[in-house]
Amino acid sequence: MKRVIITGGSGLIGQALAADLLKDGYEVIVLSRNAQRRGANLPPGMRFEQWDGTSAQGWGHLVEQGAAIVNLAGENIGERRWTETRKQAIIESRLRAGKAVSEAVAQARNKPGVVIQASAIGYYGAHTDEILTEKSPPVDDFMSRICQQWEPATAPVEQAGVFPRMIMPFNFFAGGPLGSGKQWISWIHVRDEVAGLRFLMDNPNASGVYNLTSPYPLKNVDFERAVGRVMRRPAIIPTPAFAIRLLFGEMAITVLEGQRVAPERLEKEGFVFHFPRIEEALRDLFSK
Secondary structure, X not given: OOEEXXXXXXXXXXXXXXXXXXXXXXXXXXEEOOHHHHOOOOOOOEEEEEOOOOOOOOOHHHHOOOOXXXXXXXXXXXXXXXXXXXXXXXXXXXXXXXXXXXXXXXXOOOOOOEEEEOOOHHHHOOEOOOEEOOOOOOOOOHHHHHHHHHHHHHHHHOOOOOHHHHHHHHHHOOEOOEOOOOOEEOOOOHHHHHHHHHHHHHOOOOOOOOOOOOOOOEEHHHHHHHHHHHHOOOEOOOEOHHHHHHHHHHHHHHHHOEOEEOOHHHHHOOOOOOOOOHHHHHHHHHOO
């Protein structure tokens, strides 16, 4: 398996994954609605191919020869407020992408060796101190419903944007807990996200759901203190929950409510994290 097809490859995770694969000699094909515009000055081994985000038309033949597919496509959940129109667009973008991948696999004579469907820990819904593993059930809220519809989109084959806003107040020496500060944050360094994806791609026995999160989640108040230490800024000014809800509307749940998620399956199968704890992860991110 030396060809990897990535949908949503222009995002943070997609770009990092593509770069990591290229250095190991893989052929990387990124599907894009604007392939011609994005396809200039690319590193050797990488190319963009046109797709409509809804079907296998024009790119399905690329799945042949045992290629791996990593489906990261979908509207950015944290880009702007969740109006009803916005929520519908978020859901539909993920369902259409999953349908397109499933169609390509169904049509392929030589089926891909690996298909990875990205999801989100929002599947589990808001929780307090309960540790959530891959066996934990979902709840009934918007984020969970997205994931419950998104994940099965590639079932015939067999599975972001908040961090900059959370650290922005520290640039103005106004950092501190968000809301109560008691909500859990499950996080992962981008290097470990990519390494986790590579681990699953290289493991022929991997199937089903895997949590790609650090083994050491922490509460928001502790996260804010860690950011303050690394940035050498105070972390004592709380932002009240009502102000966050006023600013972000329903999307405020992405920072005011949390989940304490454990990567149980990854750890049992021998995956080793580069940055398991938040402070070392932040130091690495802010050093770049």
